Every structure is written in structure tokens, then in C-alpha cells.
Amino acid sequence: MPKTPQGGTGEQPGQPDGNEKHSRSDDSAGARARDAISGRAVVERKKKYLVAPRSSPAGAGFMAPLALAALGPLARSMATAAMEPAPSLSSVQQALQGLGDIDIVDTVGAPSGATSSGIGLASLGGAGNGAVAEGVLVARMTDRKAGELLQRGQGRLLVERDQHLQLLDPMLQRPDLVSSLTPYSGPTAEVAITVLGKDGAPLAEAEVSLFGGVLPSTGTSGPDGTVRLLLYGDDPHMISGLYVKPRADYWSFYQRDPEISLAEPNVVMLRALADWPALQNLPRQSTLGWGARAMRLDLVPPQYGGMGIKIAVIDSGAATAHGNLKHIRAGFDVINKATDRTTWNTDTLGHGSHCAGVIAAGDPTWGIRGFAPDAEIHVCKLFPGGQISQLIDALEYCIENQIDVVNLSLGGGAPSEALERQIVRAKGAGVACIAASGNSSGPVQYPAASPHVLAVAAIGKIDEFPYDSYHTETVGSDIDAQGYFTARFSCFGPQIDVCAPGVGIVSSVPPNNFAAWDGTSMAAPHVTGLAALVLAHRADFQMLRARSAERVERLFQIMRLSARPLTLSDPSRIGYGMPDALVALGLSPAAGQQVGNWQIPTPSYGMIPGMLPGAMIDGGQHSQAYAAQQAAGTAGFPFGMPMGGMRPSGW
Incomplete structure (x- = not known):
């Protein structure tokens, strides 16, 4: 009997045993069965990702050659790589095309080298964690391919999922859980x-x-x-x-x-x-909503209409056939830009029309009056179906068209580095972004959580809606003596800058109607409209005309410091409070004082003298308190608190 190899079975080397024969037979049968079935195997679907070059880490390019020589071989190679300039967008695109199984579908953000409005890298002052002005590639790939790409980039590539955005809509919150499946039988x-x-x-x-x-x-x-x-x-x-x-x-x-x-x-x-007393004769004659009255827009001189200011509403479009919105003539359908950019004036959801009405409803004799009816409104249609890449594209439109204020009543699931870079670019170009904090009753959502936007929470007021309406379900437990409360749905956290009316807000909806909605989506447009008035009519901005991040930050400062605390809640829910139109515009006078030909009644509340430079009419003389703050380098901040004291340094 021939000797077999140790551990063998007596068969010749290389010859399959019985089990292997059986396995191969099964494989052949399976292959034949698969060939007989028509269709396609289930594999991972490609998703949209954002890809862009990252700049070198701060300070890497300043490492001295002697210090570099002192490093070990591995550390030296890493440091040398860090000193290399960031790859260009075109080189990244070529690399992606060479990898295969990656489909490049779009490029969003700035054109190569600078924005088309002439604002280059230098104007950003280095802000934004190495933001570059070359734009962002949008590519379809699998999650596995994205992970491989991120690893190959070794920190020098931004690779992130193109998240779907959500309108912060006023829909009824459904129960979080379903207790069981639909019964098969039973009564x-x-x-x-x-x-x-x-x-x-x-x-x-x-x-x-x-x-x-x-x-x-x-x-x-x-x-x-x-x-x-x-x-x-x-x-x-x-x-x-x-x-x-x-x-x-x-x-x-x-x-x-x-x-x-x-x-x-x-x-x-x-x-x-x-039939509601405050809305009598709607829409036959122009009516101010309760939110505008709460912010004292009714006491602002009628010639303050926001003339010369450009506002962008990035939302679901705007129905320009509506009597309150027929003066809106500019826009950009971002989601349909490949087929028809002009369909921004079709709003199937009504959300964008509602927000636009709060900001700038324009007919002085009919419907609801907006904050800034004389402003130039631009509509960027992003919904339904908007994603981060399309919001970046919409912000690029705002930069190119020199928009002054942007309303963002939307949010995403997580912070986005690509979007944050674009927000920083927009701020550097003088574009002020005002965002709704979210309606999930949880932490502030992004992009409102970004330190480069103004985050708005929602409040309501008792007796501004019927007792048997669903608005009563939003009433929080912090009702103050004037009836103001924090809306139960409103997101909260240290990122909140201000609050604004967001419960029972009546505004325009298609085709030519009105609706009362709730949401931080409704609160943000109140602040956006007032911000436009401040830019158009406050004396500070007649001198501060240059478009810059400093101009945006000054606007945000005025909005915060014009606010008064409301409700019995803490700053994590209301920020500095609700902005006051008279104070923000520098029109809040002493009792009975006349501003031009407009008589301002005695306000029932006021601000600490000197809290907001230029806000109080005092013959041009700032108070001693402000002079002391100025000497201490904290002028313009309440109680000497520096800017950002209520905001984290990052997101």
C-alpha cells in the first residue's frame, strides 16, 4: 500500500476529496440556477458624496528645515506631506476619475481661484478651518468606496455624505413609537x-x-x-x-x-x-400679525420698508401668483437647475411662501403686511428633496448676487464641514445667514448650530390663538406675566441667539390663501425681516457699507442686544430674548419723544442705558456706563460680556 502524506486521505496530491467534489457540484448547480433567473443582483446603492481638497494644517508650512531634520523618518515624511500645498480641485477630480466606479455629477461652490463676485481667499481672513474657494465636487459612490477615498486622502480630502435636508415644518408631531403591527383580525x-x-x-x-x-x-x-x-x-x-x-x-x-x-x-x-379679533377683515385690508406687533413693528415709521436690501429665502419656492408675493421677481430653482432654473415660483409645499410672506408681504392694502415689503426678494427653491450640495449651490447664488440676508428655515441631521466652509465664505462676502433652531424639542440643529449664523428659537403668546386650536399643545410651562411662553417644540441650547414669535403665525400660502402655522421656521423670518430693516435704515450701516464678515457680525450684535428677555425660561431657550424693532433701528426714545414726523408712544419696557450704542436717542451722547465699557474694551456688550459669550467656539 503506497505511503500517503501525513494527514492525508490516501488520494493523490491536488485531487479534490469527496467534500470538495460535492461543493463544486453545488456551485455549478447554483450558477446554472442563477443564470436561469432574470434580474439584477442586489448590491449597495451609490449615494451622493461631497469631495473637496483640504488646506494644510495651520502652521505646518512654517516648520523650519532644521526642526524638520531633527524628526524621525516617519514623522519627517508626515510633516513633509503636511507642508505640501493643498491639492487643486481639478487634480482631485482627475484622481476620482482614475479610481473607477465613481461618478462625478456636479461641482458646487466657488469657481476656481475666487468667487465670481470677486471675493477671494484673502477676504476670508483665514477663517473656516482652511476653507478654500475652489468649490466642492459632488460624486456618486458606495459607502465602501467613500471610506477608501477618505483613507487614501490621509486627512487632505474632505469626504462626507451629501445629507438630505429637512424643512423645519409645522406639521403635527406623530407618536415616536408604534406599539404593535396592524392587527390581522379583531374588532x-x-x-x-x-x-x-x-x-x-x-x-x-x-x-x-x-x-x-x-x-x-x-x-x-x-x-x-x-x-x-x-x-x-x-x-x-x-x-x-x-x-x-x-x-x-x-x-x-x-x-x-x-x-x-x-x-x-x-x-x-x-x-x-x-373671525379672530386681531385679524378682522383679513384679507380685505392689510393686517399685522401678532408676532410683528410683539416686536413693535407697528410703531416703526411706515417709510421704513427695507429699500435697497436683498433678501434670499432658501426654501420650497414662493407662489408669486399670491397677492402678497406678486412683487417677487428673482429666483433660482436649485433642484431643477439642469432642466429649468425658472420654476422657483412654484411652491407645492407652501412653506417657502409662508416664510416669504412674514418677511416681505408687499400689498399695503390687502392680506398680511411683512417686515420689509420694499426689499428685493430672491427665492432659492430647495425643496422637496434638497441636499447639502444644493444648499451650497444656493449660497453661491447669494454670494454672486450680493444678497444681504438669507433666511434658512431648514436643517440637517449632522454638521457638515463642506457647508460650514460655504457659510464662512458667504459671511466673508457680507451675507448674513439667519437660521431656525429646529422643532424636535432637542439640541439646536445644524446649520443653526453653526457659530457663523444667527440661531432663532420660537416663542408663543397666550390669547393669540383659539383655545380649541392645536396651538394650545405648544404652550410651555414658563408663561410670564405678559403671556409669553417658550414653544414646546423649539430646539434649545447654548447656540440660541434670539427668540421670535413662532406659534399661530398667519401668513401667505398658495394659491392665494392664508394659514396659521407653528415652528421655528415661522420664527426665523421675523428676525430676517427685521435684520433687513436694520441694514437699510440704521445709521451704522449707512457708514458700514463694505460687504464683510465684520458687517455681518455687527448686524448679529445689534439683533442680540436689541432683544429683551421673555418667558420665565433661561437663555438656552430664548438666547438674549426677542428683538425689539424700535431698539434695533435706533428709534427707541425717551417717553413721548418725536422721531421726525412720527410720534412714538411711551414704551412699557426699555433697555439698560448704554447697553446698545446708538440705540437710545440721547442727543448723540452715550451714557457713562457705555463710556466705562468703551474704556474697558467691552463696549456694546451687555454687562461687559464679550461677543460669543452665549455661543460655543465651534460646532
Whole structure:
């Protein structure tokens, strides 16, 4: 018997054993079976990523040759690599094309070398963690390929997922968890809800939701105003809430623990917006919303309209067929730029139209009056479907068109280095970004969390909406003596700069209607509109015309220091408080004093003398308190606190 190799089975070397034969047979059979099936194997989908060169670490280029020689071989090679200039965008693009399986779909941000508005790297003052002005590549690749690219870049490439952005919309917050799957069997019942409006007319397209029971149930009312909802379980006492959200022109309705009948339709009568005392005759004559009145816009001289200032609303578009928005004539459809850039004036969501109305509703005889009706409004359409890359593109439009103030009622899941670099570029070009803090009742969302934007939280006021509307569900526990409260949905944290009205805000929605919505999305436009008035009419900016980061920071400083604390909450929820239009514009006088031909009544509150230079009318003389602050180098800061004292140094 021939001797076999140690550990062998008696078969010749290289000859498969029985198990290997069986395995190969299975493989062949599997291959034949796969060949017989038509279709495509499931693999990882390519996602959009942002890729851009990073500059050398700070100070790396100043390392002396002698110090470099003293390093070990590995450290010396790393330091030498760090001293090399950042790769160009074109070289990065060539490298990506050479790797294969990466599809470059767009380039966003600045053109090579400088922006088209003539603002180059030098104007940024080195801010922004090595921001370059060459732009950002948008490429499709798998997560695995992105990880490989990041590793190859060795810290010299920015590689990040192109996140989807969300409108900070005023939609009802759904329950966080569903307790079970839809039952396969068991008792069910149909609940009929009929929604009626003024004079008992049926209201179609109203969203109706029942909460409680096994599962929530939602539907939309038909032409007869009725919606039939399926209730799992036959006990209507399990229902904990009934919510009705009309499309427009009516207040919402909310009833806790409603008495629901299964035998006959349950009728909900909605209140018309125009029946509310503060909105009488809407829209037949121009009306100021409660938020504008709270910020004392009603006491600002009527000639203060924001003339000469450009405002960008980066949102879902704006319906220029609306009577309050027909003066808007400029825009850019970012999401459809490859096919038609001009469709920015179609707003299928209504969100951008609502924000634009708060900022600049323009008809002096009809509808809602905005803060800055004479400003030049630019609309950048980013929704539905907007991503970080498209927001970078929209901000590039703002830089190129020398926009003064940008309203950002949107947010993302996580901070973005690529977007932060563009925000810094925009700030260096004199573009002031004002952002909603978010509606998740949690930490401030990005980009509001960036130290280079003004973050706005939302507050409400008792008696500015019906007791049976859903707005009552937003009331926090910190109501002050004037009825102001922090909205329960509003995000909070040390990044909050100011707060503004964001509950029961009435503004324009398509096609030519009005709606009362909640959200920090509604609060931010109040501040954006006032910021435009400050840039147009405050004396500081008649001299400070040069577009720069300093101009933006001065604007932010004025907005913060013109604010007064409201609610019983702490600064993490309201920041410096709600900006006051008269103080921000430098019009807040002593009791009964006349400004030009405009008589200002005695304010019921005021600021500490000297807190805001130029805000108080005192014959041009600053107070002794301000003089002391000026000598100490802290002039213009409340209680001597330096700028950024309420903000972290980074995001």
C-alpha cells in the first residue's frame, strides 16, 4: 500500500476529496440556477458624496528645515506631506476619475481661484478651518468606496455624505413609537368626521387624525367635508385626541379625549382666521400679525420698508401668483437647475411662501403686511428633496448676487464641514445667514448650530390663538406675566441667539390663501425681516457699507442686544430674548419723544442705558456706563460680556 502524506486521505496530491467534489457540484448547480433567473443582483446603492481638497494644517508650512531634520523618518515624511500645498480641485477630480466606479455629477461652490463676485481667499481672513474657494465636487459612490477615498486622502480630502435636508415644518408631531403591527383580525369600527367651515360649508382637503387606541388613524376630508377613519378596536373611549388641520384660511382644531360617536358623523366646526379679533377683515385690508406687533413693528415709521436690501429665502419656492408675493421677481430653482432654473415660483409645499410672506408681504392694502415689503426678494427653491450640495449651490447664488440676508428655515441631521466652509465664505462676502433652531424639542440643529449664523428659537403668546386650536399643545410651562411662553417644540441650547414669535403665525400660502402655522421656521423670518430693516435704515450701516464678515457680525450684535428677555425660561431657550424693532433701528426714545414726523408712544419696557450704542436717542451722547465699557474694551456688550459669550467656539 503506497505511503500517503501525513494527514492525508490516501488520494493523490491536488485531487479534490469527496467534500470538495460535492461543493463544486453545488456551485455549478447554483450558477446554472442563477443564470436561469432574470434580474439584477442586489448590491449597495451609490449615494451622493461631497469631495473637496483640504488646506494644510495651520502652521505646518512654517516648520523650519532644521526642526524638520531633527524628526524621525516617519514623522519627517508626515510633516513633509503636511507642508505640501493643498491639492487643486481639478487634480482631485482627475484622481476620482482614475479610481473607477465613481461618478462625478456636479461641482458646487466657488469657481476656481475666487468667487465670481470677486471675493477671494484673502477676504476670508483665514477663517473656516482652511476653507478654500475652489468649490466642492459632488460624486456618486458606495459607502465602501467613500471610506477608501477618505483613507487614501490621509486627512487632505474632505469626504462626507451629501445629507438630505429637512424643512423645519409645522406639521403635527406623530407618536415616536408604534406599539404593535396592524392587527390581522379583531374588532374594528369606522369613525366619520365631518369638517365644516364658515356658515356650515363643508371643508375639503382638511387633514384629520385620531390618536389613541391600537394605532393612530389619519385621512383627508372629501368634497362633502367628511372623512371616514378606521379604528382598530370598537371602543371609542380609547381615542385620546382628535386633530383637524385645514389647508388654509381656518384655525386648526384639537380636542383631548373627544366624545366620539360610532353611530353618526362627528361634526367639527372650524373657526375662520378672519373671525379672530386681531385679524378682522383679513384679507380685505392689510393686517399685522401678532408676532410683528410683539416686536413693535407697528410703531416703526411706515417709510421704513427695507429699500435697497436683498433678501434670499432658501426654501420650497414662493407662489408669486399670491397677492402678497406678486412683487417677487428673482429666483433660482436649485433642484431643477439642469432642466429649468425658472420654476422657483412654484411652491407645492407652501412653506417657502409662508416664510416669504412674514418677511416681505408687499400689498399695503390687502392680506398680511411683512417686515420689509420694499426689499428685493430672491427665492432659492430647495425643496422637496434638497441636499447639502444644493444648499451650497444656493449660497453661491447669494454670494454672486450680493444678497444681504438669507433666511434658512431648514436643517440637517449632522454638521457638515463642506457647508460650514460655504457659510464662512458667504459671511466673508457680507451675507448674513439667519437660521431656525429646529422643532424636535432637542439640541439646536445644524446649520443653526453653526457659530457663523444667527440661531432663532420660537416663542408663543397666550390669547393669540383659539383655545380649541392645536396651538394650545405648544404652550410651555414658563408663561410670564405678559403671556409669553417658550414653544414646546423649539430646539434649545447654548447656540440660541434670539427668540421670535413662532406659534399661530398667519401668513401667505398658495394659491392665494392664508394659514396659521407653528415652528421655528415661522420664527426665523421675523428676525430676517427685521435684520433687513436694520441694514437699510440704521445709521451704522449707512457708514458700514463694505460687504464683510465684520458687517455681518455687527448686524448679529445689534439683533442680540436689541432683544429683551421673555418667558420665565433661561437663555438656552430664548438666547438674549426677542428683538425689539424700535431698539434695533435706533428709534427707541425717551417717553413721548418725536422721531421726525412720527410720534412714538411711551414704551412699557426699555433697555439698560448704554447697553446698545446708538440705540437710545440721547442727543448723540452715550451714557457713562457705555463710556466705562468703551474704556474697558467691552463696549456694546451687555454687562461687559464679550461677543460669543452665549455661543460655543465651534460646532
